[in-house]
Amino acid sequence: MKLELPRGMRDIESEDLAGINLVRDRFFETARLFNFRMMEPSPLEMLSTLEAKSGASISNEIYAFKDKGNRDVALRFDLTIGLSRYIVSRRDLKMPAKIAAFAGVFRYDEPQAGRYRYFHQWDIEVYGPFSQESDAEIIEFVSVFFKKLGLPVSIQVNDRQLVEEFIRSRLGITDEQKVLEMFRAVDKVPKKGAQGVIAEYKDAIDPAKLQKLIDFSNTRGNVRQVAEKADVEGLQGWQKLTGLMDSLATRKVEAEINSGIVRGLDYYSGMVFEVFEASGEGGALVGGGRYDRLTEAFGRKDIGATGAAGGIERIVMALQKHGIVETSAEPLVYVAYATDEIKNKAIEIASVLRNSNIRTDHDMLGRALRKQMDDASTKDAAFVIIVAPSELAENKVTIKSMKEGKESKHNISNLVGDIRNFLKT
Incomplete structure (x- = not known):
């Protein structure tokens, strides 16, 4: 008998596990400091619950199957959906609810170097408030967490409302589907390049208007620098974003505005941010934002939601590159x-x-x-x-x-x- 694992799976050996445990310990420590309540959502969900977040096509990207009761179920592909399901079903919980989780997730992606079909995530969420202070709380948590790890990072913040206002008022695009297509297009620029994206969407989006949005998305810096470079004056989204940056400054969190951060998922409704190694190398270590549309889709318009998630293995690779991970903390x-x-x-x-x-x-x-x-x-x-x-x-x-x-x-x-x-x- 040939003993082998399914494609995209691996055994986690002691060196990698040491890195995962280091990240977990620092995450738990930070959650305690910020008074987040730890929990773990169920690893198995009804497929309909996952589709409420990502649409019916998500079944092609996850482990979905029928159980012995002929029910359509699926393994969790992130922690946000399970936490949100839990919160909206618990009407007895007092708000705000600050929840943190650390667990493994499954995705039926194409395996790549350093990317497997089972991996670990940490997740933090603040439910209840629709205020910017809960957004700032999430970003401050992430900042403190990486300081505890000793890994220098760059926190890049934006607001989807600002981008949407720019598309509607500056580019004259008002059709809802066209607006969403503009978001999806600009989200692909870092991977495909501006010309590649313009070529891909040439039949769906006016190339000249898409080029203006791409130019806008290339704007980065502090509040003053972005205001000088981009046509944002008078936009309500810009006022919100500057208010968030003021709150982060009060919290001594170093962050910059990056107008190209939009996050590809359509349920994001406000602030969005990503965290990268300070060197700028590699993809995002953490992503998050405000997603009131998800709790609304689950039937709770009265609950706002903002959060962030980090890929543990990707963070461990960054720690190993900087020589931070130790295989053993104590001598033998x-x-x-x-x-x-x-x-x-x-x-x-x-x-x-x-x-x-x-x-x-x-x-x-x-x-x-x-x-x-x-x-x-x-x-x-x-x-x-x-x-x-x-x-x-x-x-x-x-x-x-x-x-x-x-x-x-x-x-x-x-x-x-x-x-x-x-x-x-």
């Missing part, structure tokens, strides 16, 4: 024994160290002392405790530094404290 102590007769004493010592919260390993194969020392070296142990008959008769053991090669004898009754002192140096 290895307990070795010279003869089989004192093996149980070595195991007892290892257990005492573990119960004292010291990372410890020992031989389980009954190997000779020399082979145990080789095993300790292979496992990158910082110190080896050698249990030998002559020292044990005096209630002592030998501690060897694997880095320096120095050895010293220690009383077993003081071993935990002595090892802790060694680990601090």
Whole structure:
């Protein structure tokens, strides 16, 4: 029998898992600081729920199937939809509700380097308020999170209302479908280039008007710089965006306006933002915005919603590139024994160290002392405790530094404290 995984799946090995755990720990820490409530939405949803967000065509991009009760179900492809379903169904919850989640998701995308069909996401949402302060809260959370990771990033903010007003008032396009097509077109520019997008939409959108929108989308900078470059004066969306930038400045969050950030999903209804490595290399690490249309589609016009999601594996790759991820946070102590007769004493010592919260390993194969020392070296142990008959008769053991090669004898009754002192140096 050939043992293989389905296409697009992988086993997550210890090095990658260490990065995922680092991101998870910093995310949980930030969620606690901002008083977000942690939860995990169901991994299995009714297909109709997912289609409410993304349309019937979404079934081609996800794992959808009939269960044994002949119901159309699907694996979650993000966390936003499950969290939103949960919130709108809980009329007993007090608003605002600040929710955070960290979990795996499934997408039936074409596998690529660093992109698999199962991956991890973190997600934060603020439900209830329609105010800009909840938008700013989301962006500040993301800023603090990346500071805790030690990864320099660029936060780029826009407002879809501003872009829509520009399309309607400056370009004279009022048809709803045409407006949405303009959004989809400008969202493709970073990947396909301006000329490629104009060629793709030449039969659907006036090329001259699309070129004006693309020129507008290339405007970036602070409030003053964008106001000088782009025709935004008098637009209500511009007033909203400047108000958001003022709130971010109060929170000491560094961000810039990028008029090309529109996010491809049609349910976004206001502020949108993306986060990139400060170097500008690679795709977005985080994306988010205001999506009141989603909670409305679920039957709750009274609930506003704003949030963000980050791809964990992509963030881990950025951390690895900057040398931030460590495979192990704590040094290892290895307990070795010279003869089989004192093996149980070595195991007892290892257990005492573990119960004292010291990372410890020992031989389980009954190997000779020399082979145990080789095993300790292979496992990158910082110190080896050698249990030998002559020292044990005096209630002592030998501690060897694997880095320096120095050895010293220690009383077993003081071993935990002595090892802790060694680990601090």
